[in-house]
Amino acid sequence: MSKKVIIIGSGIAGISSSLKLKSYGINSTIVDKGNFIGGRISTKELKSDTSSSFFFHGAQFFTAKTNKFKEIIQTGIRQRYIKEFGNFNPKRYRGDKTMRDFLLNLSKELHIQQKVKITEVRPTNNKICVTEDKIKELVSYDGVISTVPAPQNYELLNHFPLLQKTLKTGSYHSCIALMFSFDKIPFDLKTHYDLNKQPGILSWMASGSSQKVWTAHTNESFSDLNYNKDRNFLKKEIMSSIEKFFYRSKIKFHSLHIWRYAKVARKCLGPQIDPKYPVAIAGDFLEGPNVEAAFISGNKAADLIFDRLK
Numbered sequence: 001m002s003k004k005v006i007i008i009g010s011g012i013a014g015i016s017s018s019l020k021l022k023s024y025g026i027n028s029t030i031v032d033k034g035n036f037i038g039g040r041i042s043t044k045e046l047k048s049d050t051s052s053s054f055f056f057h058g059a060q061f062f063t064a065k066t067n068k069f070k071e072i073i074q075t076g077i078r079q080r081y082i083k084e085f086g087n088f089n090p091k092r093y094r095g096d097k098t099m100r101d102f103l104l105n106l107s108k109e110l111h112i113q114q115k116v117k118i119t120e121v122r123p124t125n126n127k128i129c130v131t132e133d134k135i136k137e138l139v140s141y142d143g144v145i146s147t148v149p150a151p152q153n154y155e156l157l158n159h160f161p162l163l164q165k166t167l168k169t170g171s172y173h174s175c176i177a178l179m180f181s182f183d184k185i186p187f188d189l190k191t192h193y194d195l196n197k198q199p200g201i202l203s204w205m206a207s208g209s210s211q212k213v214w215t216a217h218t219n220e221s222f223s224d225l226n227y228n229k230d231r232n233f234l235k236k237e238i239m240s241s242i243e244k245f246f247y248r249s250k251i252k253f254h255s256l257h258i259w260r261y262a263k264v265a266r267k268c269l270g271p272q273i274d275p276k277y278p279v280a281i282a283g284d285f286l287e288g289p290n291v292e293a294a295f296i297s298g299n300k301a302a303d304l305i306f307d308r309l310k
């Protein structure tokens with residue numbers, strides 16, 4: 001089917017939408033304002049003279065409970081860009097060597113443009129016009145899937161009040177991620193520390209592509225209260241919590257990343273596609289607070305757009 005569809009966001013929901021449209025014979029274009037593919041499945045490089053290591057400062061792992069996502073995982077394991085993480089039941093997975101490798105491999109045959117920010121989505125006669133910030137020019141499409149986090153999606157879709165109504169019903173927790181490293185890997189180091197049920201401000205700490213590079217996440221209550229506080233204050237608070245765990249080792253601070261919209265607290269309820277125009281929304285905010293849910297939501301948006309366009 002020769003239809004022109006744009007997908008806003010190269011996170012897992014965007015990639016899943018594009019893959020599903022491709023299975024229907026529709027080639028879509030994914031655009032994303034960020035420098036790299038993946039959205040909240042993010043990876044940051046630490047270069048040394050001889051090699052590079054990668055922090056995973058967003059999603060730490062993914063699960064596969066649905067058959068659709070299990071297929072994706074099994075393909076990735078066979079093709080060696082996904083591996084099992086730890087020894088959990090149900091199983092958890094990570095990209096191999098990095099979380100970004102998961103997305104890069106999954107999207108190998110898709111058309112993706114990074115560093116393109118969409119500023120407006122507007123209906124015209126039979127088409128949907130989309131404006132991007134750099135060329136400030138309207139480009140028309142037969143269909144649009146927007147996978148931007150719900151509050152930002154709400155701003156973007158101001159010509160589609162029914163979708164806005166859906167987007168207004170959800171909410172997110174924030175998360176503050178502190179990336180740190182060791183010159184020398186401590187002797188008795190684990191690969192991860194689940195701190196969710198422990199007192200303090202952290203929820204999770206885990207290594208990235210090697211035991212040298214680590215990310216610590218603050219828990220929901222600390223994050224929601226403090227995400228907009230001074231970065232030096234946040235750095236100090238988190239560093240002092242980490243030091244308790246690694247008091248015998250020298251910890252090097254690398255950087256701080258603040259996720260305003262990290263994990264879905266309350267899902268959005270309502271229609272996923274506009275009643276009149278071929279504009280759909282997708283993302284974790286419709287299905288649940290994780291990678292797999294965002295993937296499923298992308299599949300559903302593609303089904304809805306395909307039905308509308310055929």
Ligand SMILES: Cc1cc2nc3c(=O)[nH]c(=O)nc-3n(C[C@H](O)[C@H](O)[C@H](O)COP(=O)(O)OP(=O)(O)OC[C@H]3O[C@@H](n4cnc5c(N)ncnc54)[C@H](O)[C@@H]3O)c2cc1C
Binds near residue numbers: 013060291
């Ligand atoms: C710190 C943290 C830890 C997490 N841990 C886990 C975990 O361990 N396991 C798990 O399963 N899930 C985890 N999650 C949740 C998981 O990462 C998300 O549910 C999932 O990645 C969401 O995917 P998405 O495609 O819906 O959205 P995103 O990944 O947010 O993708 C949206 C994309 O839209 C782009 N965008 C936004 N505005 C525009 C615009 N105007 N124009 C163009 N592009 C735009 C953004 O750059 C982004 O790339 C975690 C999330 C965070 C932040």
